[in-house]
Structures are given as C-alpha cells and as structure tokens.
Amino acid sequence: MLPVSYNDWTLVSLSPWPFALKLAGVLVVIAACALVVWSYRAARRRWPLGILRVLGALVVMGFLIEPALQLRVVRKVRNRLAVVVDRSRSMTLASTDGRSRYDLVLAMFEDGRDELAALGESHVVELFDLEGPLSAGSLATAPTGERTDLLGALERARDAGAGRPLAGLVLISDGVDNAGMEGVGRGTLSAAAEKRLQALGAPLSTLSVADAQSFKDIAIVDVVVDEFAFVHNTVEADVRVEAAGFGSVSLVMTLKREGEVVGAHEVAVQEGESASVQFKFKPDEIGEFVYTVSVP
Incomplete structure (x- = not known):
C-alpha cells in the first residue's frame, strides 16, 4: 500500500446513538459528577476524591461518545473563471479616443496581465469568444463575427468545463446583442433572457467598451x-x-x-x-x- 500523507484532521464520534441521546447522556454524567464533587466539599480528602470522580466521569463520557481522530487528505481543486470576449463586427467601431472598441479590449488584457496571472494561481482562467474557446493567438486577430448572441456565448462557456466547478463569468462586450436578448423597452431584458441569465448558476461580471460617458x-x-x-x-x-x-x-x-x-x-x-x-x-x-x- 502506498503511504498516504494526511494534511487535515477532525474529531468525530463513533457512537451509533442519536445525537440527542448522546447529549442527554453527557449532561446526566456532568450533573451527577457535579453533585458528587459538591458532596465532598467538607471532606478532608475532597480534592483527591473529586479528581477521581471527574476522571471517572470522563471515562463514562468516552464510552458514550466514542471520540476518534479522523485523518483526512484535503486537496483544493481550482475552479474555472470563464472570460467571454465579444469578437463581433460592432467591436471594430471607433470609440471616443479614436481607437476601435476591440483595441480597448486588447489594451485591457495588456494592462491586466499581472492580475490575470494572479487569478491563474487560484483559478483556471479560460478564454472564449461568441463561438467557443479562444486561443491567445486568435485573441490578437481582428473580430469578424456576424452575429452577436451574448447569452448563447455565456451558456457555451458555462458548459465547457468538463465537470470542473465554475467560479464566475466575465463578459467583455459593447453590449450590442442581436439575438433577442432585449425586452420591449429599450435597455431592458426579455423575460426569457432573464430566466437564462438566472440559470447560468454563477456570478456574471461585465466590462463595457462602449462610450464611457454613458457608462454606469x-x-x-x-x-x-x-x-x-x-x-x-x-x-x-x-x-x-x-x-x-x-x-x-x-x-x-x-x-x-x-x-x-x-x-x-x-x-x-x-x-x-x-x-x-x-x-x-x-x-x-x-x-x-x-x-x-x-x-x-
């Protein structure tokens, strides 16, 4: 058998009795022990007798509870952080400073390189575009997407983890969706879109590269x-x-x-x-x- 290196422990009770019964038994033993010790208050050898009774009570409680030390091997599994980048054609539009919206996205990644590296120590950082997984090489190319389905992209990123837990989703976009996400009123979500967002099952953060003056x-x-x-x-x-x-x-x-x-x-x-x-x-x-x- 291969040696096992335990890195955690906890105290457990091996007694098959219900918790309420064990608790009641312990309280009865404590009360009886206290009564006996109190009865020795005037005895000449009250301290030795009291200590013996306390030790006896501890032995009885040990039989009731059957305490044991449980050794455990704890390994932390890094969860996923899915970053979805909008690479549709609307991202090629110019921003207020003359750069395209996608250039602003690339600048975000460049400026946040250290933060991404730090996140990579505790999470598996995965890149996606609106179609699926995105490599670092493809990230640097110009966006050419014809359709902007932000919700569909988020759902595909959520489902791509092969069982690994999802810590959160980050969406980088100009917010222009043409797949029916908007509701009746301008700037509102449709009822179906709200249900799909709630069904993502993970926190969602958004980064907008639209006009910063109207950003809230x-x-x-x-x-x-x-x-x-x-x-x-x-x-x-x-x-x-x-x-x-x-x-x-x-x-x-x-x-x-x-x-x-x-x-x-x-x-x-x-x-x-x-x-x-x-x-x-x-x-x-x-x-x-x-x-x-x-x-x-």
Whole structure:
C-alpha cells in the first residue's frame, strides 16, 4: 500500500446513538459528577476524591461518545473563471479616443496581465469568444463575427468545463446583442433572457467598451473572507464596492446565506473611488452554505 500523507484532521464520534441521546447522556454524567464533587466539599480528602470522580466521569463520557481522530487528505481543486470576449463586427467601431472598441479590449488584457496571472494561481482562467474557446493567438486577430448572441456565448462557456466547478463569468462586450436578448423597452431584458441569465448558476461580471460617458455601473470588486469557519465563532467578511457614472451615491450592501438575509450595511461611495464594508456573522450549524453579497 502506498503511504498516504494526511494534511487535515477532525474529531468525530463513533457512537451509533442519536445525537440527542448522546447529549442527554453527557449532561446526566456532568450533573451527577457535579453533585458528587459538591458532596465532598467538607471532606478532608475532597480534592483527591473529586479528581477521581471527574476522571471517572470522563471515562463514562468516552464510552458514550466514542471520540476518534479522523485523518483526512484535503486537496483544493481550482475552479474555472470563464472570460467571454465579444469578437463581433460592432467591436471594430471607433470609440471616443479614436481607437476601435476591440483595441480597448486588447489594451485591457495588456494592462491586466499581472492580475490575470494572479487569478491563474487560484483559478483556471479560460478564454472564449461568441463561438467557443479562444486561443491567445486568435485573441490578437481582428473580430469578424456576424452575429452577436451574448447569452448563447455565456451558456457555451458555462458548459465547457468538463465537470470542473465554475467560479464566475466575465463578459467583455459593447453590449450590442442581436439575438433577442432585449425586452420591449429599450435597455431592458426579455423575460426569457432573464430566466437564462438566472440559470447560468454563477456570478456574471461585465466590462463595457462602449462610450464611457454613458457608462454606469456598480460593482463588488473584492471580497476577503476565510474559506472555512467554525460554528458559533465570529467570521469577518471584508467587501469592497465601486460605482461609476453616479457621482456620490449611497448603497445598501446585503449579506445573505442561502438566500436569507443575515446582515446589511449602508455605505457612501464617491465617484472614482471605492468603499469598504465589513460584515460579521456567526455560523449556527455545521455544513456547507453559500453566502452572497449584493447591492441593488
């Protein structure tokens, strides 16, 4: 048998009894032990007798609980970050500074090279265009796409992971979609598009390369929190938010666990600056839970 290198451990109970029965048994033993020790309060040898009774109680609780040390091998699997780049012909249009929208995209990748490398240490960063996987060589070529189906591209990027968990999606586009994503009113989503977006099952961030003067966005840019937490211990989550195109704005940030609100903070964000909020909460039960932070 090959040697196994364990890197984690936890305490478990091997007793087949239900948790409520084990808890009741432990409480009875503690109460009985306390009563016996109290009865020795006036005895000459109360300390030796009390210690012996406590040790005996610990042995009895050991039989009730049957504690054991469980050794584990924990390996972290890097999840995916899918970056979808709009390479349709509308991306060749000029921006306000004379460069094409796609030139702005290439500049984003060049300026963010270090950030992408840092993301690659904790995530598998995958590139896609509107048709499918995108290589670094193809990224540098001029866009020629005839059809802009942003939702379809996001769904293909989501499904391309071969079972690897998806951390999030990033869409870089001018927002011009000609596949029926827009609703009745200008700038709105159709009901079908909203359902498809909700079905993506992962956070979606967008980067616009359209006219910056008309660009408005509120973004949670960073969340710092431990991946593991202990029941009834305080957990701190530091969240940083930015707003563009709104001037000075007051935002209400909400923390939810499995869709249930567990905290909210109001924060003032200045144009061109970021603001930070710290959430504190105590998990009240064991298990895996999804916590989300959102702004309106």
